[in-house]
Amino acid sequence: MPNEDIEINTICADLESSQFTLHACGNDDIKPDEKSAPRRLPKIKIFGTGGTIASKGASSSNTAGYRVDLTIQQLLQAVPDISGICDIDYEQLCNVDSKEINESVLLKIYAGVSSALQTFDGIVITHGTDTLAETTFFIESTIDSGDVPIVFVGSMRPSTSVSADGPMNLYQAICIAADRQSRGRGVLVSLNDQISAGYYITKTNANTLDSFNVRQGYLGNFVNNEIHYYYPPVKPMVCHKFKLQLNLDKSLISQTTFPTVHIVYAHQSISPELIELVSQHCEGMVIATLGAGSLPAIVNDKVLELPIPVVYSKRSMDGMIPKANLPKPKSKESFNIIASGYLNPEKSRILLQLCLFEKFTVEEIRDVFSGVYGG
Ligand SMILES: NC(=O)C[C@H](N)C(=O)O
Known part of the structure; x- marks a missing residue:
C-alpha cells in the first residue's frame, strides 16, 4: 500500500520527460531557444551512517580491529569523478558501526529518506554491512519511494586497507542511483559489483568481499561503468507496506519508540x-x-x-x-x-x-x- 503521506515529487513528474540521462527536467516548460541548453543531471542525495566503509585500520594489511573515522565528505573524496553523472548533496546522519544502529537511528534514516524523496532523483545510504539487511528491510517495509531508487552501500575492508572495496562500491551505488534503469526498483543494495533487492538480501559471510547473498537472485551487475539489469523494474511482491503515522520533526522523531x-x-x-x-x-x-x-x-x-x-x-x-x-x-x-x-x-x-x-x-x-x- 503506498505511503500516502509522502509526497513523491521527483524533479520530473512526467514519466516521458523524466528519463535521467536523455531528457532534461520539465522539457515541456523549456522555451525553444533554451532547448539546446545542457541536459540537467540527476540530483542524488547521499546519506552517511558509518560502517567499515567509513573506517580506518592501524595498517594497510589490517582488515579487522578498525574504527569508524571518516565522514561522508571524506568518503566522497576517494570516489572517481562523478560530476558528469549527477549532482550530489550529502549529509551525515550518524557515524557508527552498524552494531549501534537501533530504532532511533532507523527513524533518522526514515526521516532523511522521506524528505529527500521530495527533491532528489535518487538516494544513496552508506551503512555498515552487519545490520544493513535489517535497515533495508525496514525502509522497504515503511517507505513507498515511487520511482526514486534508494541504494544502500557498504564495504568489507576499511578505507586504509590494500584494495579497499569502499570507494568502488560507493561509486557504483551513486551510478546506480542516477541511472534511469533503476527507477521503480525501490530499495537496492550495491556491493561487490552486484545489485540486489534490499528486501531479500542477507549477509552470509562475515569476512569476504562476497559477503551478501540473495537466494531470490541478483537484480543486476555493474561492470566497467555499465549497469546490467537482468529484469525489468521490479519490487518484492510479498512486502507489506506500513504507513507509519510519524511526525518527521527531528525532536518528535527522536522520542518515537518501537515495541x-x-x-x-x-x-x-x-x-x-x-x-x-x-x-x-x-x-x-x-x-x-x-x-x-x-x-x-x-x-x-x-x-x-x-x-x-x-x-x-x-x-x-x-x-x-x-x-x-x-x-x-x-x-x-x-x-x-x-x-x-x-x-x-x-x-x-x-x-x-x-x-x-x-x-x-x-x-x-x-x-x-x-x-x-x-x-
Ligand atoms: N563490513 C562492515 O561494515 C562491518 C561493520 N562491523 C559494520 O557493520 O559496521
Missing part, C-alpha cells in the same frame, strides 16, 4: 525457563527454531502459555517455516504462534515490531506474515 521484540536462538537442550524469562522483557518474541519450526515439546508448551505473539523463524539460512509445522493451538482464539515463512529471525523481528507498533491483533499479524508464506 521491544527479542530473538531467542534454539539449540539442543533449550530450556522453557529461558523462553519464560525473555517473554517478561518484551512485547513480542521471535524464535530461531531448529529445522523448519521444530522445538522440544516442553518449549512449545511454554510458548503456547505466553501472553505475547511469538514468531517461529529458523536457524537455517535458507528455506521456510510452513504453518503445518506449528504446534497445535489449545484454542483458535488463544493461539499466539505465527510462522515466519521465508523471513529470517532478524527480519521477522522488524516485521513483528512494525505490526505491534501499529497495534495489530494476532490475527492481523498472521495476515501480514502470510504475505511471506507464513502466518
Whole structure:
C-alpha cells in the first residue's frame, strides 16, 4: 500500500520527460531557444551512517580491529569523478558501526529518506554491512519511494586497507542511483559489483568481499561503468507496506519508540525457563527454531502459555517455516504462534515490531506474515 503521506515529487513528474540521462527536467516548460541548453543531471542525495566503509585500520594489511573515522565528505573524496553523472548533496546522519544502529537511528534514516524523496532523483545510504539487511528491510517495509531508487552501500575492508572495496562500491551505488534503469526498483543494495533487492538480501559471510547473498537472485551487475539489469523494474511482491503515522520533526522523531521484540536462538537442550524469562522483557518474541519450526515439546508448551505473539523463524539460512509445522493451538482464539515463512529471525523481528507498533491483533499479524508464506 503506498505511503500516502509522502509526497513523491521527483524533479520530473512526467514519466516521458523524466528519463535521467536523455531528457532534461520539465522539457515541456523549456522555451525553444533554451532547448539546446545542457541536459540537467540527476540530483542524488547521499546519506552517511558509518560502517567499515567509513573506517580506518592501524595498517594497510589490517582488515579487522578498525574504527569508524571518516565522514561522508571524506568518503566522497576517494570516489572517481562523478560530476558528469549527477549532482550530489550529502549529509551525515550518524557515524557508527552498524552494531549501534537501533530504532532511533532507523527513524533518522526514515526521516532523511522521506524528505529527500521530495527533491532528489535518487538516494544513496552508506551503512555498515552487519545490520544493513535489517535497515533495508525496514525502509522497504515503511517507505513507498515511487520511482526514486534508494541504494544502500557498504564495504568489507576499511578505507586504509590494500584494495579497499569502499570507494568502488560507493561509486557504483551513486551510478546506480542516477541511472534511469533503476527507477521503480525501490530499495537496492550495491556491493561487490552486484545489485540486489534490499528486501531479500542477507549477509552470509562475515569476512569476504562476497559477503551478501540473495537466494531470490541478483537484480543486476555493474561492470566497467555499465549497469546490467537482468529484469525489468521490479519490487518484492510479498512486502507489506506500513504507513507509519510519524511526525518527521527531528525532536518528535527522536522520542518515537518501537515495541521491544527479542530473538531467542534454539539449540539442543533449550530450556522453557529461558523462553519464560525473555517473554517478561518484551512485547513480542521471535524464535530461531531448529529445522523448519521444530522445538522440544516442553518449549512449545511454554510458548503456547505466553501472553505475547511469538514468531517461529529458523536457524537455517535458507528455506521456510510452513504453518503445518506449528504446534497445535489449545484454542483458535488463544493461539499466539505465527510462522515466519521465508523471513529470517532478524527480519521477522522488524516485521513483528512494525505490526505491534501499529497495534495489530494476532490475527492481523498472521495476515501480514502470510504475505511471506507464513502466518
Ligand atoms: N563490513 C562492515 O561494515 C562491518 C561493520 N562491523 C559494520 O557493520 O559496521
